[in-house]
Structures are given as structure tokens and as C-alpha cells.
Amino acid sequence: MNIREEFPMLSKNIIYFDNGATTFKPQMVIDEICDYYKNYSANAHRGDYNISLKTDMMYENARKKIKDLINASSAEEIIFTSGATEGLNMVVEGFFGKILKENDEILLTKSEHASNILPWFRLCKKNKCKIKYIDLDENYKVTLDNVQKAVSSNTKVISLAHITNVVGDIRPIKEIVEYAHSLGILVVVDGAQSVPHMKVDVQDLDCDFLAFSGHKMCGPTGIGVLYGKFDLLDSMEPYNLGGGMNLSFSSTGEVEYKSLPQRLEAGTPNIAGAIGMGAAADYLKILDLDKIHEYEVKLREYLVMKLKALDNIEVYNESSESGIVAFNIKNIFSQDTAIYLNDYNICVRAGSHCAKILKDELEIKNTCRISLYFYNTKEEIDKLISVLKNSDTLFNQIL
Amino acid sequence: MDANLRRSIILDNYQNPINRGLIDEEGYIKVNANNESCIDELNFIIKIKDNIIEDIRFDGEACAIATSAASVMIKALIHKNVDEALNIINNYENMINEKNYDSKILGEANAYDEIYKQPNRKKCALLSWSNLKNALEQFKKNN
Numbered sequence: 001m002n003i004r005e006e007f008p009m010l011s012k013n014i015i016y017f018d019n020g021a022t023t024f025k026p027q028m029v030i031d032e033i034c035d036y037y038k039n040y041s042a043n044a045h046r047g048d049y050n051i052s053l054k055t056d057m058m059y060e061n062a063r064k065k066i067k068d069l070i071n072a073s074s075a076e077e078i079i080f081t082s083g084a085t086e087g088l089n090m091v092v093e094g095f096f097g098k099i100l101k102e103n104d105e106i107l108l109t110k111s112e113h114a115s116n117i118l119p120w121f122r123l124c125k126k127n128k129c130k131i132k133y134i135d136l137d138e139n140y141k142v143t144l145d146n147v148q149k150a151v152s153s154n155t156k157v158i159s160l161a162h163i164t165n166v167v168g169d170i171r172p173i174k175e176i177v178e179y180a181h182s183l184g185i186l187v188v189v190d191g192a193q194s195v196p197h198m199k200v201d202v203q204d205l206d207c208d209f210l211a212f213s214g215h216k217m218c219g220p221t222g223i224g225v226l227y228g229k230f231d232l233l234d235s236m237e238p239y240n241l242g243g244g245m246n247l248s249f250s251s252t253g254e255v256e257y258k259s260l261p262q263r264l265e266a267g268t269p270n271i272a273g274a275i276g277m278g279a280a281a282d283y284l285k286i287l288d289l290d291k292i293h294e295y296e297v298k299l300r301e302y303l304v305m306k307l308k309a310l311d312n313i314e315v316y317n318e319s320s321e322s323g324i325v326a327f328n329i330k331n332i333f334s335q336d337t338a339i340y341l342n343d344y345n346i347c348v349r350a351g352s353h354c355a356k357i358l359k360d361e362l363e364i365k366n367t368c369r370i371s372l373y374f375y376n377t378k379e380e381i382d383k384l385i386s387v388l389k390n391s392d393t394l395f396n397q398i399l
Numbered sequence: 400m401d402a403n404l405r406r407s408i409i410l411d412n413y414q415n416p417i418n419r420g421l422i423d424e425e426g427y428i429k430v431n432a433n434n435e436s437c438i439d440e441l442n443f444i445i446k447i448k449d450n451i452i453e454d455i456r457f458d459g460e461a462c463a464i465a466t467s468a469a470s471v472m473i474k475a476l477i478h479k480n481v482d483e484a485l486n487i488i489n490n491y492e493n494m495i496n497e498k499n500y501d502s503k504i505l506g507e508a509n510a511y512d513e514i515y516k517q518p519n520r521k522k523c524a525l526l527s528w529s530n531l532k533n534a535l536e537q538f539k540k541n542n
Contacts, residue, residue: 335438335462339520351438365460366438395413399406399463 003287004375014345015380020165020193020324020371021349022215025280029218032279036272044271045244045262059271062278063261066225069281070191070210071201076260077233079226080274084192085115086239087211087226088159090264091188092119094236095209095228100156102128107150107158109134109142110361111167114354116159116190129156136361139319141169147176157186162194162210166353166362166369167317168324170194177206186232192216196284197322197373198293202227214273219280223273226264233260242266292374296323299372299381306385313388316367323372329391334366340394341368344387400509408471408510413463416470418456427454428538432530434522439465441527447538450480457527464514464523471507472527481535488532495524 004010009024016024042052044059060075067075081087100106106120110133120131134150137143142160151158158180163170177187188209194200195210196217202210209232214223228236238245238257245266249255257263284292300323307313307327316326329337338350349369352359359365370384427444434440439461446454455473472491476484491508493500497515514524 333460333462333466339462395410395463396406399409 004377007375010375014347015383016347017370017372017376017380017384018347018349019196019216019373019376020353020369022221023196023218023373024375025218025220025276026283028283029220029276029279033220033272033276036275043268055271058275058278059269062274062281065278065281069200069285070195070227071203072227073203074230077227077230079228079233079261079264080269080277081211081224081226082222082270083213083215083224084190084211085213085224087209087224088115088188088190089119090226090236090239091209091211091228092123094239094264095232096157097123097127098235098237100127100129103154104129104156105152105154106131107134107147107155108132109136109160109164110357111136111140111164111169111355112159112161113165113190113192114356116161116188117357120159130154134158134160139169140167140317140358140361141320142171142176144172144175144179148179151180151183151185155183155185157188159188159190161190161192162200163197163322163324164355165193165324165371166326166355166358166367168193168320168322168326168371169317170198170321173205173207177208181206193322193324197289197296199289208232214277214280217277217280218283219277220273223270223277225277230260233264236264238264238266240266244268287374295374296372297321299323299376299378300325302378303370303372303381303384306381307388310385310389312391316362316364323376325370325372326367327370328364328367329388329394332391332394334368336394336398337368337391339398340391341384341387343397344383346384346387400512405510405513408507409463409467412467412470412507416457416466418454418473419458419470421456421458427456428534430530430534432459432526434461434465434526437462437522439523439526441465441469441530443469443527443531443534445531445534447481450542452476452479452481452484455531461526462523464511464520465526468508468511468524469527471510472531475506475508476531481539485532485535485539488528488535491528492525492532495521 006026007024040051040054042055044055063075063078066078135146160171180187186208189207191210191212195212208229210227215221245258245263247256247258307315312330314328334350338348341348351366421444427446430443432441441457441459441461443457457469475487490500502509511524514520
């Protein structure tokens, strides 16, 4: 069966190029979510009755599927969150909030997403630590060389996107981690744009934390995962306190927490979300993430080649090796381009894509972004190109 | 309004907006206009003397609708007194929101009379006008 037929949203006559924002869901993921709500809808970690036991089993099974997806050493290292944003906030507040002190340094880049910058800004105000930015090279990429230049004896943590959401460059995480660890520096990875698109092996990368979202990998919204090495997660202060995460507490204020992973998952979890995300992990495994990556890189090459053949288009990240392409029609505000493309049912994102300090580097604030996924096709790109080619009439159309 | 005329007013004000570029001079009130639902970001400065709007200038990045609307607004409000300006703004807002309005006092701003057909563009058309309204109301309170 053609994989496109497995996605109900792909039968709606739209060309969807905003997969960096969120992805469409295959029927098998939708079915898994519905199955939970229709056939065994109970709370997890609670009951002594069958449907609750089934819920428990399916929820923990989903955790195992995610563990396998990223090759974590144990399921206890997989914490369900509401998404990459929550995962990053948990790490910054719950782990680094406890250990960073005055003058300690955090290394970031200017192309990070807001959720890998703003939590650090807040922590710096509270703990009086400092942020330093790793220089980007002429293609807005991170090199090990520039990481080494930015590191000082005060550096305690490096926090980077694996793939950035505007430039789309794949960072050499493994090399950075190896170097960082040799100096006792921890590495946090924002995997929101990488885990859905390529094989990510946390043991191979040896990163200390990895946060990612379900909905960007064919799963449902409102669910994500924070991976952390067991000992690090184990020393983390729970972000939320409440039911499901404590063993006992007394009226005098003594509390005993549960062990991982429950300790970091207070309250009723997003059960349907976790089960759906587990199904999405299965789906990506069947398709094979190496093949997905290979396909997307080829599709991107085709897109960039076609875009470059047009005189009226400027491409900002020609050399990236992910499915993300940032461009503008020359002299047209990105949002006007997006509105024009929408007239042809082509969905692209316009704006700064939550990377609001990247403008310091790109010298342009707003771009149109195409972010491809394995279900996009050359035919869709051809349609886009013909619409962009004939964009002289853009204002006649949108005004 | 005729579709071609409407389009040429918007396009002309987008491509050659009036008073673009801020100046650093005393006596101006600063107004920021950021569209929360999209990426339009415009900054205005206004000079009011003896209750008359002597000058409005703007800068920033925004789409064709938002940028042109800023230019059209400046032309409509400059040299008006604060109450006249507020009256024009109120009528413009009514037009965008499909309420009764007096088209005679809106001039070029009538070019936005069909924006209501594209609900996601209403905020673009209102961005500068609503922020200027807030600034003028604040000015009235303070003076």
C-alpha cells in the first residue's frame, strides 16, 4: 500500500510542507488512540480491575517502544511529558536549577528554539549563571571547533538542538558530547526535529538528556518524552508534585517519592497520548528511520535544486542535510508568500519560527519555511515550484 | 470600491508607504504594534501639538495589508485633532468589523472594506489603527 493512503489528512487535496510544526497521523496511530478511549478507558497505575490493568500494560508498553526507538538502556529513563517544551523546562529547572551557581556558564546557539533558550534565561536570573553563545559558521552551523572555542573552565552544560528548526543543520552531537564529557560538561539535546526524521541512538550519542515531541513524529499532540541517563534523572527535582509520584506522605510534611519513572510523572498522565506515541514509534520503525532520512535528504536536494533555478527565490540554508528549507520570494514579506501559497492549498510556515535571536546571524528576520516529511513527493514540489514561478501576480491574488 | 482601485491603493501604500523611518526627535510619543497572532511588527511615533496630530512616522516589518494600512492611516490622521482622529479610527474599525460606518470620512481607507471576507487578515488591517487608538486615548487621559 502507498504510505500516503495511510494518512487521512493526505486525501484532502492539500500540499503540506509544515512538518517541522506538526505532522499528520497515520490511521494506525489514530486507531490506537480510539481503541484506548473506546475499549479500555481507565486510569493507569491504579485499579485492580481488568481494564485498568490493560491500561497499565499499554501505557508501560508505549514507554518500552520509545525506549527501543531511541535505544535507551532502560524504560525507567523514558519520562512522558506534554512535549519537548515541557521536557526542556523540567531539565533546566529540576536538574540544573539545583546545581548551577553564580558564574557557571551555559552554552547555547542563537539558532535554538525558544524552548531551549527562555528556560535558561529564567534560570540565569535566579541562579546568577550566564549564557554564552557558540559561534555559528558561515552556513549557520555548529562545529566542534567553535564549541571548543566557547568552552571555558566555568562551562557546566551545553544545550543544543540536534537539528535546528529554521536552518535544519544536523549538529555533530556525538563529537560534542565526547569533548564535553572529557571536561565534565553535561549535554542536553533538543530532539524535536531529529527523532522524527533520523535514527537517534542515545547510547551512541551518549547525551545526558534528550527531549522530543510525539506530534512531530506522526503521534498525537500533548505528549512527548524526556530521556535522561538514569542517575541524572534520579537526582532531578520533580517539576510537579502530586498523585502517582509519591509512596507516602504524612500530615507533618514528610514525603517519600516513588522511583523512576513515576516520580517525574505526577498526576494522571496523557494515557491516550502515550499509547498513540508508542504506535507512532512502531510506525516509524517499520518504515525505517534510516530510509526516512535518506528519502528526505534526496527530496530536499530536489527541492533546493528547483528553487535555485528560479530567479525570484532566495534560499537561506542550501547546505543543510535535513528536510528543512528556509526561503523567501525576493522583496516579498514571508507572510504574504505564505498567504499566496495557501491559495493553492500549499501549507508553509512564515515567520521567525520561534528562533527569534537567529536574526542576529541570518540578518533577516522572517522567512518561509518548508519542512518535508517522508510522505511528501516530487510532484508536490513541482506544484510548489510552478506556483512560485508564476508569483508575479501574487498581489493581484492576495489583495 | 472597484477591485482594481482597491488593489492599487493597497499596493501603492505598501510599496511606497508614507513617513516610513523613525526619527530621534523630542516631542514624539512611541507606540509599538505587534500582532500577537502573526509576525507583523510595526513601531510608530506620533507628535501632537495643541491637540493636533502634527506628525506620525512608522517603521518595522509586516505584510502588505498591515504595512499599507499603516501608511493609509497616517495620511488619514495627520493634521487632524485628537477627537477627529479617534472618530476616523472608530469608523475604520466599524468597517473592518462589519458594523455601520461613515465611508465619506475614510477616503483611501475604504480600500479595506472587504477585508472582512478574509477573517485571518482583519488583524493585519487593524494592527496600526487599534494601537494608535489606544495611544490617542491614553494621550487624552493624560492631557
